Amino acid sequence: xxxxxxxxxxxxxxxxxxxxxxxxxxxxxxxxxxxxxxxxxxxxxxxxxxxxxxxxxxxxxxxxxxxxxxxxxxxxxxxxxxxxxxxxxxxxxxxxxxxxxxxxxxxxxxxxxxxxxxxxxxxxxxxxxxxxxxxxxxxxxxxxxxxxxxxxxxxxxxxxxxxxxxxxxxxxxxxxxxxxxxxxxxxxxxxxxxxxxxxxxxxxxxxxxxxxxxxxxxxxxxxxxxxxxxxxxxxxxxxxxxxxxxxxxxxxxxxxxxxxxxxxxxxxxxxxxxxxxxxxxxxxxxxxxxxxxxxxxxxxxxxxxxxxxxxxxxxxxxxxxxxxxxxxxxxxxxxxxxxxxxxxxxxxxxxxxxxxxxx
Numbered sequence: 358x359x360x361x362x363x364x365x366x367x368x369x370x371x372x373x374x375x376x377x378x379x380x381x382x383x384x385x386x387x388x389x390x391x392x393x394x395x396x397x398x399x400x401x402x403x404x405x406x407x408x409x410x411x412x413x414x415x416x417x418x419x420x421x422x423x424x425x426x427x428x429x430x431x432x433x434x435x436x437x438x439x440x441x442x443x444x445x446x447x448x449x450x451x452x453x454x455x456x457x458x459x460x461x462x463x464x465x466x467x468x469x470x471x472x473x474x475x476x477x478x479x480x481x482x483x484x485x486x487x488x489x490x491x492x493x494x495x496x497x498x499x500x501x502x503x504x505x506x507x508x509x510x511x512x513x514x515x516x517x518x519x520x521x522x523x524x525x526x527x528x529x530x531x532x533x534x535x536x537x538x539x540x541x542x543x544x545x546x547x548x549x550x551x552x553x554x555x556x557x558x559x560x561x562x563x564x565x566x567x568x569x570x571x572x573x574x575x576x577x578x579x580x581x582x583x584x585x586x587x588x589x590x591x592x593x594x595x596x597x598x599x600x601x602x603x604x605x606x607x608x609x610x611x612x613x614x615x616x617x618x619x620x621x622x623x624x625x626x627x628x629x630x631x632x633x634x635x636x637x638x639x640x641x642x643x644x645x646x647x648x649x650x651x652x653x654x655x656x657x658x659x660x661x662x663x664x665x666x667x668x669x670x671x672x673x674x675x676x677x678x679x680x681x682x683x684x685x686x687x688x689x690x691x692x693x694x695x696x697x698x699x700x701x702x703x704x705x706x707x708x709x710x711x712x713x714x715x716x
Contacts, residue, residue, distance in 0.1 A: 403463035458501025461510030560616025568630025669704030
C-alpha cells in the first residue's frame with residue numbers, strides 16, 4: 358500500500374502532469390478575463406437604473422479586472438492547480454448570482470448571466486460539476502438577497518438587449534475556442550500515446566506486437582487475392598561479439614542507427630518492425646520476390662558501406678504463397694531463408710524458394 362501511495366503521489370507531481378494541469382488553469386484565464394467584462398456590461402444598466410451605491414461599483418470593478426489574475430496566481434501556487442481552479446469557478450458561480458440579485462433580477466441580464474454560468478461549469482467539469490455550481494449559485498443568491506433585499510427590476514427595453522449583446526456574442530466564442538483547444542490537446546496526446554504504444558523506443562520502428570497486427574492484415578489481404586507481398590527477417594551478423602567487445606551501449610547505438618537506416622532506405626509503404634534483440638522484420642506490400650530481393654540487397658549494401666564494413670546483415674526473404682495457412686507459416690519461411698543466409702556465409706539476401714530448390 359505504501360509503495361502504491363508513493364507511486365501515485367509521484368505521478369501526480371511529475372513535471373509532465375504538473376505542466377498539463379497548469380495549462381488547464383491558463384485556459385481558464387481567457388473565459389474569465391473576457392467573460393467577466395462583458396458580463397458586467399450586461400448587468401451594468403440595471404445596476405445603474407437601481408441607483409446602486411459607489412461601493413457596489415468598486416466591488417464590481419475588482420471582481421471584473423482583478424479577480425481573473427488573482428485566481429490564476431492562486432491556482433498556480435498549488436501542486437494540484439486544477440482542483441483549486443474548479444473552486445474558483447464555483448466562486449464565479451457564487452458571484453454571478455450575487456450580481457444577479459444586485460441587479461434586481463433584471464429579466465434579460467439574469468437569463469443571459471445564468472445561461473453563461475452553466476456553460477462555464479459544463480466546460481470546466483461536465484454535468485456533475487453543474488450540480489456543485491447550482492449550490493454555489495444558490496449561496497450567491499442568498500447573500501445577494503441579504504445585502505440588497507428582494508427586488509425585481511422588470512424593465513426590458515431595447516437598451517437592455519444592446520447591453521447584453523456583447524455577452525451573447527463574445528462569451529460563446531471564447532468558451533467554444535477554449536473547448537476546441539482542449540479537444541485538440543487531447544487528440545494530440547492520444548496520437549502521441551498511440552505512437553508510443555506502437556513504436557520500439559530504441560530503434561524508432563514498429564514494435565513486434567504492432568508489426569504483427571499489420572502483418573496479419575497484410576496476410577489476410579493477400580489471402581483475398583490482394584496481390585503480391587514479401588516478408589523479410591533481418592539479422593545483424595555477429596551482434597553478440599559487438600556487445601561483448603564494445604559494450605551494450607555501443608550495441609544499442611548500432612541498433613538505433615540500423616533502425617534509422619531501414620526507414621531511410623526502404624519505401625514509406627514498407628512496414629518495418631523490431632522482431633526481437635538484433636532481429637528486424639520488414640513487410641514489402643505489392644512487391645514481387647525479385648523486386649524485394651533487389652531492394653533489400655541495395656539497402657544492405659548501403660548500411661554496410663555506411664558502417665564502414667564493421668557489420669553485415671543476413672536477410673531471409675519469403676514471398677506470400679497461396680498455400681500458406683497462417684502468418685506464422687509465412688514468418689517460418691522467412692526464418693528458414695535467414696538461416697540459409699547465415700549458413701552460406703552471412704551478409705547476404707536469400708529468398709525462401711531458393712532454399713527449397715537447394716540453390
